[in-house]
Amino acid sequence: MTHGIRTDTHTTRLNGPRGWRETANHYALLPLRVFLGVTFIYAGLDKLTDSAFMKSGGAGSIGETMRAARDSAAVPALVDLALKAPVGFGYAIALGELAVGIATLIGLLGRLAALGGALISLSLWLTVSWATSPYYYGNDLAYLMAWLPLVLAGAPYLSLDAAWRARRRPPLDGYR
Numbered sequence: 001m002t003h004g005i006r007t008d009t010h011t012t013r014l015n016g017p018r019g020w021r022e023t024a025n026h027y028a029l030l031p032l033r034v035f036l037g038v039t040f041i042y043a044g045l046d047k048l049t050d051s052a053f054m055k056s057g058g059a060g061s062i063g064e065t066m067r068a069a070r071d072s073a074a075v076p077a078l079v080d081l082a083l084k085a086p087v088g089f090g091y092a093i094a095l096g097e098l099a100v101g102i103a104t105l106i107g108l109l110g111r112l113a114a115l116g117g118a119l120i121s122l123s124l125w126l127t128v129s130w131a132t133s134p135y136y137y138g139n140d141l142a143y144l145m146a147w148l149p150l151v152l153a154g155a156p157y158l159s160l161d162a163a164w165r166a167r168r169r170p171p172l173d174g175y176r
Contacts, residue, residue: 029153036146037105040117044098047090054090062090065128072131079127096120104150107159114150121147 047053052060063086070079082089097120103113125140132138155161 040097040101044094047094056086069128073127074130107155110155118147
């Protein structure tokens with residue numbers, strides 16, 4: 001038998017079943033998801049609308065960017081592969097960024113979209129930004145690390161994934 005004050009009979013706003021801490025934890029990845037989604041949409045659209053970028057040669061072109069990165073890349077074979085068809089590679093990256101950004105923003109196949117974003121960031125880190133010194137000046141590694149929590153968690157809230165999960169759940173009373 002214990003004597004003392006019972007604390008389980010009332011909850012405070014701060015520590016209650018839906019207090020601000022739990023709400024913050026619940027939605028903690030949402031700002032990251034919005035940032036990465038918007039950023040990748042912007043990056044994809046920027047590439048697709050840049051008349052200089054989608055060319056195999058010339059200042060600001062994907063071809064020139066890849067040739068400049070080739071000798072300092074961690075995996076030069078990836079750059080060589082891209083240089084076989086630089087414009088096609090440019091479109092693949094741009095459309096990949098656009099698809100990943102849209103899917104991440106709306107929460108469609110969240111883990112798969114995040115994995116796509118991580119793979120794009122990894123490929124850019126191993127090629128274009130590998131030689132950046134010190135390493136923390138290169139943003140592709142930071143983007144790679146930012147995608148990893150979303151690879152693990154997906155888009156569990158405010159997403160199409162969550163809406164589909166809610167529709168598939170059987171009703172609590174057993175009736176539809």
